[in-house]
Amino acid sequence: MTNSFSQPVLAFGFLSPWLLWGALLAGIPILIHLLHRRNHREMEWAAMRFLLDASRKASRRIRLERLLLLLIRTLILLLLALAFARPYIESIGGELLAHTPMHHVIVVDASYSMQAEEAGVSLFQRAQQMARKMIENARQGDAFHLVRISSLPPQSIVSRASYRREAVLSELADQSPTDERGDLPTTLGKVLQHLEEGPAIGRRQVTILSDFQVGLWWPDSTDERQRIRDLLVELDRQAEVILVDLHPPESQNLAVLSLESTAELISVNRPVKLAAVVLNDSHTARNNQPVDLLVDGRLAETVTADLPAHRETIVRFEQVFPGSGEYELQVRIADAFLPRDNSALMAAPVREAVNVLLVNGRPDGRKMHQATDYLRLALAPTPGDERGNLIRPTVIAEGELPESDLSRFDVVFLCDVALVTPAEGQLLDRYVRGGGSLIMTAGPQLQSDVYNRVLGEEFDLMPVQLGDRIELHADNLEGLTFDPGDYTSPIVAAFKGNPFAGLTTTRIQGYLSAQIRESDDGTTQVPLRYSNGEIAIAEKTVDRGRSIFLTTSVDRTWGTWAVWPSFVPMMNELVLHAVSEEWKQRQIRVGESISAVFPSMTYGMPVSIKKPDDTSVSVPLREVGEQTTVNFTDTPKKGFYRMELGHPLNTRQIYAVNLDPAESRLEAVPPTTMSEGLLAGTNISFRADWKPTGEAPTGNSAASVRGGLSSKLLFAVLGLLLVEQLMAWRFAVGLVGLVILAGLSAVLGTVHSLEGFSTGVGILVVVGMGIAFWTFRRSAGRSWRGRTGGA
Amino acid sequence: MDVYRKYFDPQTLSKLDGLELKARMIVEGLVSGLHRSPYEGFSVEFAEHRDYVPGDDLRYVDWKVFGKTDRIYLKQYEEETNFACYVVVDASESMRYKSAGAAVSKFEYAQYLAAALAFLVLRQHDAAGLVLFDDEIREFIRASAQASQLKALLRALYQRLPAVPTGVGVILDELAERIRKRGLIIIISDLFDSVDSIVKGLKHFRHRRHDVAVLQVIDPAEEDFPFEEPTLFRGLEGGPELLSEPRALKKAYQREFRGFLDSLRRHCRDLHVEHILLRTDTPLDVGLRTFVSARSDRLHRS
Known part of the structure; x- marks a missing residue:
């Protein structure tokens, strides 16, 4: 072909x-x-x-x-x-003419799809064999650059043109396929750079050995596609380009693309639903395919699934964690074609409780008259029975806030707190930006202008600009209700299809009018509005944390919501939503960085990360403002990365590093698409007829050879x-x-x-x-x- | 003899002034080197008196008659020898050629030769005459053995003649007609004329039973053709111009030139004409000796 x-x-x-x-x-x-x-002498001559x-x-x-x-x-x-x-004279086959040195740039696709095996030999090994033959067949004086298609640097394996074939062969032999997705534009850019910086010798040839996956070579984005084409055209202008298609004739790949929990929070002794997406990237359906769930390396559950051809199937598991801590979850499927994507990983931090600090802005000696009374009851229905409650609220008075250690709490509620001083603002700002969740609720005491100035303008924590207080007349029994829209927000998603929860029948008598702030950068969301369209709940992500504003009160001062059925689930959902990012932050992809923020007092704390290959590296802490951060970028391999935190935290965090699922789809770009699309108008040779026992595309093959x-x-x-x-x-x-x-x-x-x-x-x-x-x-x-x- | 030899070199001679002195030196050097002169044994006998004219040699004044008549008569002697020698010198433009490396032109060389031969002949009391020609006969001095003959000959040789083209063959023909008395005709020329024409002239001489010798004088460059650079050759005697690369032409030229010489030599041999080729770098005594030896051989043979 x-x-x-x-x-x-x-x-x-x-x-x-x-x-x-x-x-x-x-x-x-x-x-x-x-x-x-013209310049001759003159002479008289006798013997004329x-x-x-x-x-x-x-x-x-x-x-x-x-x-x-x-x-x-x-x-x-x-x-x-x-x-x-x-x-030079360029000819096809037959006798070759004189030879001039050639500058070879050999590009090997090292993305993990190249680990697909055919007859016991992976595509990457075939590419290596072919590259080795090319180097061995090269003549004296030829120079080599070796480049790999990968997303992480270094793309250039031999970045300075080498004339030593042995050294290049050694570098080639040392290469192994990565767990990365290919970054084609970057790689082709490197190739161009090598051509420009390369030695000023003879001819130049670029050979790209790849499986030509659709995802890599023919992306959905027209802009990306055009960028790749532009780079190829430029390559064609500068060198002879040969694309060697190594993709297997038929994909038989089974892959677990992802593993996620449907729960906002994974907690002890509560059933957690897990969903794994399994892909059958082959022409035949696989029925009764066992899919295993492993917890900490031990088989916990096996589900038998029917996997239709070329389809993604969701396989569900349910798991209960008996104790708090860090769990390693893995869903796997048996497949020999491309073993690397046979499993998906998930790190599950299981909490025993969620600690919530309730700041009471309206102290009152009477029972259930304080601003936090109903909220505390809603979050912890059985006071005194700490074990029975997932959420453990702590109530403090407004004046105690500056002295509090907020790092112990997952969520901080400000309930009808009238004023926030700059010192308190700074405290809350540090808390939120370090990963905490701040939920502010309105009330008759809250002074909008102070919130706008201190938390809004000064610290940029407010998701909304507060306006006037709107209180409906007591005779207006209808009042306002909530309008959850299409229930897309996780906060209200639990109410969908559940009218008895009473969200839409809740009556609100007063609220603070609020508008999205003009300085908003698009991160503010409004999960819930009132029936008159005004904002009920606004949410904003602030660095690693989030800030939520509830424009009505969480007691009975502005209506009956506190005693309405929707109040308790709404408050619980708010808290769970506020802490939901925690486990999601533990799930990253190959090449992404592991980052964590700790309180400033932990500066000097020893931190090490144990990588999937069981090697440990010490990670330096960096002090950014009042916080201490860890940023670990060395995640080139799929697996669990275990971060060990020394004194004073003495704990560990587990991070699951997964593959990019795009590489699991092995469909190659059809030759016609290549020739009529990417390579139209170029002289680039696109070949797919190479056999492992055949000759390299140099020599007497159809690929042209030039002679000086x-x-x-x-x-x-x-x-x-x-x-x-x-x-x-x-x-x-x-x-x-x-x-x-x-x-x-x-x-x-x-x-x-x-x-x-x-x-x-x-x-x-x-x-x-x-x-x-x-x-x-x-x-x-x-x-x-x-x-x-x-x- | 070595001292003399030094002066026989044309280069040395060219520095000396006075043709008579040069001729004397050449011949004395030559004669002193010979064992025997082939011309010895000549004598003269009184013939008649004639009136004195200014310029006559006073040695021949008959003082006895003067004493008796108070008039000045000169004694004239009758030639007793049959030998009369004419030196025929080509004075044409082509004879004026002198290559860069040569000491004298072909004409100068011919002058020395002619003077020396005249001196030699007169010294042995034979009659010597001179013919100077280019496209016509410019000077014709009848052969005479008188003592004043040498001066007359040298004076004629010294004169400046206009540079005009030559016509050797025609002149020889004419001369053969003019010189009736049998004798030795020595032709000194480069003979740059058609062979047929020359041969015709020589034949005419031979027909008159003259003894003819040809001393062909050439410049060394005319034989060696040593030029390297592109050269525009401008022909003497009104010949055409030729721009050429001498290196490329050398062989062909030399072939032509040798062909001409060979042809001339062959015809001379056939006509029993002495032919001696003399380059202007040949010492004059060598040239003369060659000629004299050849003559001697010839006389002995006959």
């Missing part, structure tokens, strides 16, 4: 065409000849009649000799200019210089020398397998000499006959 791009059967070109200007030098002998004729007779008889021969000598001198300079312009002529031309120049000297001395001797030179070139051409070229040149020169000799003889014979006749 060779793409029939127009390859010239025989093409002639120059690698340094600007040096052809040197061919003008060939005019020098002619110029000298003409000037020489003999000179005239001699001139008349010998003029033809002399003219021929001079012409031939002039021709040889001109030819010498012409060939010299040609040699410096480094000509410079050295041969220089030898010819040397020979002609000798002939010129001989001719100037004795023309006949020089003529014999020229014939010998022609013969030698033919013989040497035969020895060096350059028959076509050398025989052609040899025949041309011999024929030329024959004609010259014949003319000479004829001229001499006529002159002799003339003399004898005269006598």
Whole structure:
């Protein structure tokens, strides 16, 4: 399946065409000849009649000799200019012409899809074998760059052109497929860079060995596609480009694309639903396929699933975690085609409780009259029974906030707190940006302008700009209700299809009017509105944390919501939503960084990360503002990365690093799409007929091979210089020398397998000499006959 | 002899002034080197008196008659020898050629030769005459053995003649007609004329039973053709111009030139004419010796 791009059967070109200007030098002998004729001496001569007779008889021969000598001198300079312009002849198959060094850029696709196996040999191994053959088949003086298609640097394996084949082969042998997705534009950019920076030698060839996955080579985005095409066109302009398609004829891949929990929070002794997406990337359906769930490496559950062809199937599991801590979950499926994507990982931090701090802005001695009373009851229905409650609220008075250690709490509620001082604002800002969740609820005491100024303008924690207080008249029994829209927000998703929860029948008598702030950068969301369209709940992500504002009160001052059925689930959902990011932050993809924020007091805490290959690396802590952060970027392999935190936290966090599922779809770009799309209008060769036992695309294959002529031309120049000297001395001797030179070139051409070229040149020169000799003889014979006749 | 030899070199001679002195030196050097002169044994006998004219040699004044008649008569002697020698010198433009490396022109060389031969002949009391020609006969001095003859000959040789083309063959023909008395005709020329024409002239001489010797004077460059650079050759005697590369033409030229010489030599041999080729770089005594030896051989043979 060779793409029939127009390859010239025989093409002639120059690698340094600007040096052809040197061919003008060939005019020098002619110029000298003409000037020489102009600059002659004059002399009186007595024996003129003999000179005239001699001139008349010998003029033809002399003219021929001079012409031939002039021709040889001109030819010498012409060939010299040609040699410096480094000509090449490109031919297909058969006899090869002279050779000039080649600059090879070999690109091997190292994305994890290249680990797909066919007959026990992975695509990556085939690519390696092929690259090795190319390097071994290369000739003396060839230079190499080795590049891999990957998303993580270094894309360049041999980044400086190497002339040492052994070293390049060694680097190639050391390569192994990555768990990364290919980053084609970056890789092609590197190739272009190498071509530009590469050695100024002969010809340039770029060979790309890939499985030509659709996801990598023909992305959905038109812009990306155009970018790849632009790069290929530029490559084609600068070098001979060969794309070697290694994709297997038929994909039989089964892959677990992802593993997620449907729960916002994974907690002890509560059933957690898990969903794994399994892909059957083959033409045949796989029924009764066992899919395993492993918890901490032990088989926890096996589900049998029917997997239709070319479809993704969701396989569900349910798991209960008996204790708090870090769990490693893994869903796997048996498949030998591409083993690397047979499983998906999930790190599950299981909490025993969620600690919530409730800041009471309205102290009151009467029962259930404080701003936090209903909220506390809603979050922890059984006070005193700590074990029974997932959420453990702690109530403090407004004045205690500055002295509190917020790092102990997952969520902080400000309930109808009238004022927030700049010091409190700074405390809350640090807390939220470090990953905490702040939920502010309104009430009759809350001073909008202070919130707007301190938490809004000064610390940028407010999701909304607060306005006037709206209180409905007590006679207005209808009041306002909530409008959850299409229930897309996780906060209200639990109410969908559950009208008895009473969300839409909740009556609100008062609220603070609020608008999305003008300075909002699009991160603010409104999960819930009132029936009049005003904002009920607004949510904003602030660095690693989030800030939520509830524009009505969580007690009975502004309505009956606190005693309505929707209140308890709504408050619980708010809290769970506030902490839901925690486990999601533990799920990352290959190449993404692991980052965590700790309280400032942990600065100096030893942190190490144990990688999937069981090697541990110490990770430095960085102090950013009031916080201490860890940023670990060395995640090139799929697996669990275990972060060990020393004193004072003495705990550990587990991160699951998964593959990019896009690489699991092995469908290759069809040749017609390649030729009519990406490669249209280029001379790029797209080949798929390579066999592991076959030849590399160099040599006598259909791929073109170019041969230089410079050295041969220089030898010819040397020979002609000798002939010129001989001719100037004795023309006949020089003529014999020229014939010998022609013969030698033919013989040497035969020895060096350059028959076509050398025989052609040899025949041309011999024929030329024959004609010259014949003319000479004829001229001499006529002159002799003339003399004898005269006598 | 070595001292003399030094002066026989044309280069040395060219520095000396006075043709008589040069001729004397050449011949004395030559004669002192000979064992025997082939011309010895000549004598003269009184013939008649004639009136004195200014310039006559006072040695021949007959003082006895003067004493008796008070008039000045000169004694004239009758030639007793049959030998009369004419030196025929080509004074044409082509004879003026002198290559860069040569000491003298062909004409100068011919002058020395002619003077020396005249001196030699007169010294042995034979009659010597001189013919100077280019495209016509410019000077014709009848052969005489008088003592004043040498001066007359040298004076004629010294005169400046206009540079005009030559016509050797025609002149020889004319001369053969003019010189009726049998004698030795020594032709000194480069003979750059058609061989046929020259041969015709020589034949005419031979027909008159003259003994003819040809001293062909050429410049070394005319034989060696040593030029390298492109040269515009401008023909003397009004010949055409030729721009050529001498290196390429050398062989062909030399072939032509040698062909001419060979042809001339062959014809001379056939006509029993002495032919001696003299290059202007040949020492004059060598040239003369060659000539004299050849003559001697010839006399002995006959």
